[in-house]
Each structure stands twice: as structure tokens, then as C-alpha cells.
Amino acid sequence: MKQVIIYTDGACSGNPGPGGWGAILMYKDKKLEISGYEARTTNNRMELMAPIQALARLKEPCEVKVYSDSAYLVNAFRKGWLDSWQQKNWLKSDKKPVENQDLWKEILKFTGVHRIEWIKVKGHADNPHNNRCDELATGEIKQHRVNI
Numbered sequence: 001m002k003q004v005i006i007y008t009d010g011a012c013s014g015n016p017g018p019g020g021w022g023a024i025l026m027y028k029d030k031k032l033e034i035s036g037y038e039a040r041t042t043n044n045r046m047e048l049m050a051p052i053q054a055l056a057r058l059k060e061p062c063e064v065k066v067y068s069d070s071a072y073l074v075n076a077f078r079k080g081w082l083d084s085w086q087q088k089n090w091l092k093s094d095k096k097p098v099e100n101q102d103l104w105k106e107i108l109k110f111t112g113v114h115r116i117e118w119i120k121v122k123g124h125a126d127n128p129h130n131n132r133c134d135e136l137a138t139g140e141i142k143q144h145r146v147n148i
Contacts, residue, residue: 001115002027002062006054009069009123009133010046013141019046020144022136023054024129032057035136037144046137047073048103055110064116069123069130077118082108 005026012019019041025032034053038046047070055064068074076082085091085098092098110116121130 002060004058004062004064005067006051006064007067007121007127007129007133008047008050008054008073009130009137010043010048010050011134011137011141012041012043012046013145016040016042018141018144019043020137020140021046021050021053022133022140023050024133024136025054025057033132033136035140037140039144044070044072045100045103048100048107050133050137052103052106052110055107055114055116058114062114064114065119066116067119067121067127067130069121071120074118074120076104077116078120 007024008021010019010021017040019038020035022033022035025034034057036049036053038049047068051066051068051073058064082104085104090098090101098104121127123130124134
């Protein structure tokens with residue numbers, strides 16, 4: 001099984017507001033940078049969109065290490081939040097619906113295909129790949145900003 005490393009990050013200017021996401025996929029000596037933009041979104045949605053878009057690029061089942069500075073993303077897997085939400089029909093402990101269900105369900109599809117390890121990294125620190133993903137995400141916002 002191929003081993004792939006993915007770094008992801010999301011950014012938003014205002015919350016909600018214009019947002020961007022960035023990801024780096026690495027396999028052996030190959031590296032692919034991808035990024036995207038949404039005109040009106042939230043930071044959490046962009047943090048989820050980055051791994052969705054990266055995982056969608058994989059053409060066969062892989063062992064994947066996903067590195068993210070988003071506690072929201074990583075803890076949903078590592079602390080069992082997703083399992084609990086699904087068991088409770090997508091309701092949180094306060095009985096309110098889980099936000100971003102559409103994106104969570106999309107990510108879950110990939111967990112059925114790939115063996116994914118979710119790894120939390122410190123954001124805006126000394127990790128060059130995480131910093132590059134941040135540059136990609138914020139760059140998308142800057143690129144789409146309209147001067148009035």
C-alpha cells in the first residue's frame with residue numbers, strides 16, 4: 001500500500017467571510033500543492049475542505065498521514081467525536097445538530113478507502129509544510145479580494 005503524507009490548512013478573512021484552503025501531498029520524491037477558494041465560508045469549513053480535496057486526488061487506497069493545525073479536524077477523529085455524532089444521529093451532546101455535516105460525511109467516505117492517521121501540528125510555528133499550506137490558503141483569499 002502506498003504511503004502518502006498530506007499537510008492541510010484552512011483560512012478565513014472574517015468568520016464567516018472569504019476563505020481559502022491549501023494542501024500539500026507528498027509521495028516518495030513527488031510533491032503536489034493544491035488550493036482553493038470560497039467567497040463566503042467559515043474557518044472550520046476551510047479546515048475540512050483541505051483534506052477532502054487532498055484525499056480526492058488519491059487514485060488508489062493508501063496509507064495516509066494527514067497533518068493539520070486544526071484541533072477541530074484532528075480531535076473529531078482522535079477523540080471519537082465523529083463516532084459519537086453518528087451514533088447520536090448527528091447531534092452533539094447539547095442536542096444541537098453537528099455543524100458542517102456535509103463535509104464530515106465527505107471525509108468519512110475517504111476513511112472507508114484509505115488508512116488515515118490524523119496528526120495535530122502546531123500552527124504558525126516552525127513546520128515549513130504547515131506554513132506553506134497557510135500561505136496557499138491565505139494566498140487564495142488575497143488573490144480573490146476585489147478592490148473597491
